[in-house]
Amino acid sequence: METEYILIKNALILNPIDNDKNKAIESYKGSVLIENDKIIEISNDISSNNIYNNANNNVDKVIDAENKILMPGLINTHTHASMDLFRGLADDMPLHQWLEEHIWPTEAGLNGEYCYTGALLAAIEMIKSGTTTFNDMYFYMEDIAKAVDESGIRASLSYGMIDFGDKEKRENEFKENISLIKNCNNTADGRITTMFGPHSPFTASKELLERVRKEADEYNVGIHIHMNETKKEVEDVVESTGNRPFEYLNDIGFLKDDIIAAHGVWLSEEEIAIIKENNIKISHNPCSNMKLSSGIAPVDKLLNNNVCVSIGTDGAASNNNLDMFEEMKFASLLQKVNTMNPQSLPSDKVLKMATLNGAKSLGLEKEIGSIEVGKKADIILIDTNTPNFTPMSNIPSSNIVYSANGSNVNTTICNGKILMENRKLTNLNEEEILEKSKIAIKELIDKRD
């Protein structure tokens, strides 16, 4: 393969940082040089160094990012991409009715082809709203891997393991998840990584959870799990185990720093201490938690305890979109009103949650999550010459978190490949995928009825 260079000039670079206690985001004017899949140079003086010389000699593509923000692609740390097909399938109803009368009966008709189509639809939605990495748990994960491969996006994939104590079911779940790991881990030029996906402590047995811990260590992959989403499920775990969910998992030796736990809405002080001690990562999903009336996660408290909290959209069936810009605003505003403290989750902190914290949560901190030499080129450009970005604050993350939505993203680059430029997708057939998606949900509903 020939070496390819992309130079992005004159951008306002926004970068999440860890080395400054008082600052979550640094910003400066500069240029970024990409060689194949990696960032190889960042400079705020392009005329005096290599970046300039490279630019003049070898660069295949030059993007003038004047009036644009350059920042890391957003990282969605909890979703079920294929559920994009279920957008608007059922709203405004209690969780059990939503699941039992609508989601589960429709899911029963799924197959690999439908999940592949749904994942492509989700990939389009994410690329067009500036997300370059997503953390997914669902079924037919190897079909979803195929959609990830083709779409050019990055993903961490896990199979949603549910056994309800049934041994045969359990064996099948391990077969599925291990097959996913063996066939897909580090594929698609390294864009696909994998995890184990035990669904939750109330749908997966102790035996399943204990074996997941062992296998995750053996395969050296992380664990993606739903935790403490609703009050009822916490009460159910207390009833069946005598302990709250994180206490229970701690007792059985499940907890380690390779776990990303989605939701974390209902947490006791003791559980927050356990999360902190074990360096568990929490994926906060404010829209889904609000829409399903699950509750409000204590994100401000978790961050004050130095817990790594990132942001996820959950699936489109309970959100109902995958726009991480919107999710950032919900995350911040929900904490502000819940704590009655307007200083909660300031915009810089929220932007770091949606980028660098996401990378850490997926064990991809060395690869993605910030604009640094040596990291993968997962980059988005935001056009600031628009009404909702006018004027620009001294704190550039303000407009990003409080005023923007996904449509402000102009260009999306993942692993050094341009997936969208000037709002046009470069490698997916949008019209065709939308059409296939409409047919898919129609067929799924017909099957069900």
Place this chain on the structure above:
Amino acid sequence: METEYILIKNALILNPIDNDKNKAIESYKGSVLIENDKIIEISNDISSNNIYNNANNNVDKVIDAENKILMPGLINTHTHASMDLFRGLADDMPLHQWLEEHIWPTEAGLNGEYCYTGALLAAIEMIKSGTTTFNDMYFYMEDIAKAVDESGIRASLSYGMIDFGDKEKRENEFKENISLIKNCNNTADGRITTMFGPHSPFTASKELLERVRKEADEYNVGIHIHMNETKKEVEDVVESTGNRPFEYLNDIGFLKDDIIAAHGVWLSEEEIAIIKENNIKISHNPCSNMKLSSGIAPVDKLLNNNVCVSIGTDGAASNNNLDMFEEMKFASLLQKVNTMNPQSLPSDKVLKMATLNGAKSLGLEKEIGSIEVGKKADIILIDTNTPNFTPMSNIPSSNIVYSANGSNVNTTICNGKILMENRKLTNLNEEEILEKSKIAIKELIDKRD
């Protein structure tokens, strides 16, 4: 003026209704014929009646709305348009610091020209996100009227009257507000109406409020006021008057059905009864209330009491945008999590709040707020052939409230004039207004420092 016809064909029409207790929105495929500023015909069988014949003979413009939703333009019932200049000026801080250190010192430098520019910026933002009417309270309102006139949007304008008990200041405030009424009411082809704008019961004296009541009756205009936004201001009114704000206003004979009260966050049972009894309209501003940590308005309870609640964005300084689609999602999800009832504020009800309830709240129910023959043609078209509208639910408002944002609006028509088509503004110079806005806030900050 020559008679002009616009025919919009094959749309999915969404229309808020009052005549069905169990239904807030009706939807059907149909076509709409516009004559000058009015809707003159709506049909679901265009081939068999006048609409078809008119279309073939006299129609100046035919829009094929296949794959588009046609619905009333959104009505933003509480904002301060010119504050678009203050977007991102100050975030993430307590209200008093926000006001005293940032907003008030910057406002001190305002003049008519700046307010005009800010209102044009807001008009662009609103037109591009599907809002066709806004209810505004600020200073230099005749300059804002000029921006409304030029931009083609519809507005209800009031001057923010503050006297803090000072008689001279009070006289000035009446002079300003009455001048606005005399010079601007029913101007711009009827697109501009006016109200009195007593700022709030804690910034306006009893004398001011009593005289507003009298003058409003005399001029036959409504009243726009901030009410019960923060816990502290309610406590202050209790301390100074012995009564909670709505009780106080009831006692002094201020209350009537021509009042739109913004916020209504902190309301006692007694106050809700007073609101209901006097048919006071409440403008709910969820983003601003959350961002400033003001609190959560009891919207679900108000609606269950048959109070007319509409939706506002508040100014961009505390939101930080004017996107009513985003505001609808915030309104619904905030109630769902606050009441722990996912059935709160279903999407149809929210869409009605943002349209027909808005019209009622501004005394414009006979003019706007729904798609009906004889009403003004304030219409938006939403492109549904996009990733975040795929698939479409059986309940079309689902995607509108839970998945859309303002960028999904393809065409905006106000008073029969196309203000945006295929996302391009037809009568405002976007580039120039963005540039002027950037200069304006720079000058205002320089003045201040």
